Ligand SMILES: Cc1cc2nc3c(=O)[nH]c(=O)nc-3n(C[C@H](O)[C@H](O)[C@H](O)COP(=O)(O)OP(=O)(O)OC[C@H]3O[C@@H](n4cnc5c(N)ncnc54)[C@H](O)[C@@H]3O)c2cc1C
């Protein structure tokens with residue numbers, strides 16, 4: 001069976017959930033193999049095997065940590081040359097997309113970014129699904145040239161285990177001059193905190209300008225915690241300095257697609273909708289009955305969030321006890 | 322120092338955007354404008370020009386006739402000249418062909434720094450800056466939210482996939498900046514008048530030594546099978562808070578098994 005290369009997203013061997021989703025999708029197309037860059041193989045290999053990676057290519061060279069993005073392109077290009085994979089899957093973050101684009105150009109391949117699903121076409125090649133125009137459209141496409149290179153958004157599929165014992169293969173990579181041109185002077189991993197990550201969460205509770213102050217985000221956090229949710233924010237709230245940018249939902253923030261999205265004090269501008277419109281269930285609290293967010297909401301409360309949200313949290317707690 | 326800012330003319334994101342029958346963006350039915358995210362790249366170029374001497378800022382766009390409007394808007398914000406690459410054969414180009422045309426035009430013009438937006442607001446793939454760097458054989462410093470250019474180096478803060486990074490490269494380079502890099506200025510009346518007199522050159526594929534077969538729909542490396550509008554979300558129940566809004570919402574969430 002043809003190999004499907006999957007680039008592993010990890011920190012020191014701790015593999016992120018989107019990688020498990022990539023491995024699950026890869027099994028539809030062929031036999032997944034993982035490419036692990038940097039240290040952490042001891043930790044990562046077991047998880048990668050559990051989700052079906054038959055082989056793990058290890059590139060533990062200092063360059064992949066010291067320089068920005070491009071060493072990964074050299075690594076994938078050189079591994080792909082030797083293995084002739086049927087497709088290459090990467091996570092759809094800023095880094096993953098940049099690696100994918102350069103890789104596709106070098107391999108003479110086609111590229112699809114931000115896929116939300118991959119199926120197998122009549123000829124056995126991948127058919128991708130993407131969202132377009134603030135998720136008002138679904139677009140299916142096929143790559144017509146070379147080895148398909150596809151970046152996939154988080155939550156495209158539920159990760160399913162398919163345990164195998166992976167073979168480990170260490171690879172030495174020759175890094176080109178441009179690959180070592182942009183140095184990473186420092187790297188501060190984002191704090192993971194106790195709440196689920198925005199892209200991985202089943203429920204997201206977001207606050208906007210209506211929250212009216214950093215200190216009031218405690219209320220959003222309280223509702224999030226009663227639901228086991230991640231916390232999101234609109235750009236207005238982030239620009240005001242009330243919540244960190246890593247929590248921004250929307251076109252220039254994170255795009256989420258949870259089971260439930262709760263928007264409080266958010267008007268529902270097109271750029272915000274672009275980041276949450278594909279959520280399964282949407283509920284909103286807004287004091288303006290004409291707020292556009294209500295056009296998307298399966299359930300909306302026209303009211304003051306400072307009244308509605310505390311009552312919501314109390315009622316959920318009361319029903320539980 | 323020569324700065325080239327890549328700016329794209331895109332359909333207005335707040336309008337109802339659609340696809341044509343062959344799966345490409347319908348540009349006829351909605352107004353287009355300078356991609357809002359490219360205004361941040363224009364702003365950074367102008368700030369660099371203001372803080373140094375002998376800095377030339379030029380704008381570059383690849384697109385149909387009316388893409389000139391994006392160049393005029395950028396020129397009204399500031400800067401020196403503009404370059405428009407237009408050719409019927411470019412229509413339907415994917416990111417690979419677009420980056421080829423941009424790269425050839427940049428090489429022809431000469432550059433120390435290429436500035437881009439983080440993503441276009443229509444296609445939005447956010448890969449053109451990296452493809453440009455790959456084609457030009459220079460470093461790419463992407464997704465920068467705090468940019469410093471001095472002494473032949475670019476330094477910036479970058480929000481990467483899982484970490485905040487400080488990164489540094491040497492010129493010449495391609496840099497893309499985010500919407501957090503600094504608010505873009507509005508064109509002044511004086512700026513709008515001055516823009517009309519600034520040089521705007523139009524080039525075709527032949528001027529760049531590119532064959533028609535290298536671009537457009539025929540060269541595209543992927544093909545759209547279907548583009549279907551999602552059924553609009555059906556508007557759900559809307560209740561006015563009469564003092565029990567939170568309880569009602571809790572009941573809804575419990576019924577849906579979220580709580
Ligand atoms: C290029 C570009 C990219 C952008 N990217 C993003 C992005 O990624 N994410 C994003 O979110 N935005 C983005 N924006 C900004 C977007 O256009 C909106 O400005 C932003 O989403 C507005 O945030 P908001 O809904 O919180 O604020 P507002 O639009 O001001 O809405 C606040 C809402 O709160 C309600 N409210 C006020 N007080 C209360 C109360 N006590 N109780 C209940 N409701 C109350 C009001 O009725 C109002 O509807 C982008 C814009 C541009 C141009």
Ligand SMILES: Nc1ncnc2c1ncn2[C@@H]1O[C@H](COP(=O)(O)O)[C@@H](O)[C@H]1O
Nearest residue numbers: 327328383437438440441446447448449
């Ligand atoms: N046709 C184009 N003309 C000029 N610049 C472009 C064009 N397409 C993309 N760019 C530049 O590349 C950036 C990223 O675009 P994209 O990769 O399409 O999301 C944009 O913000 C522009 O700076």
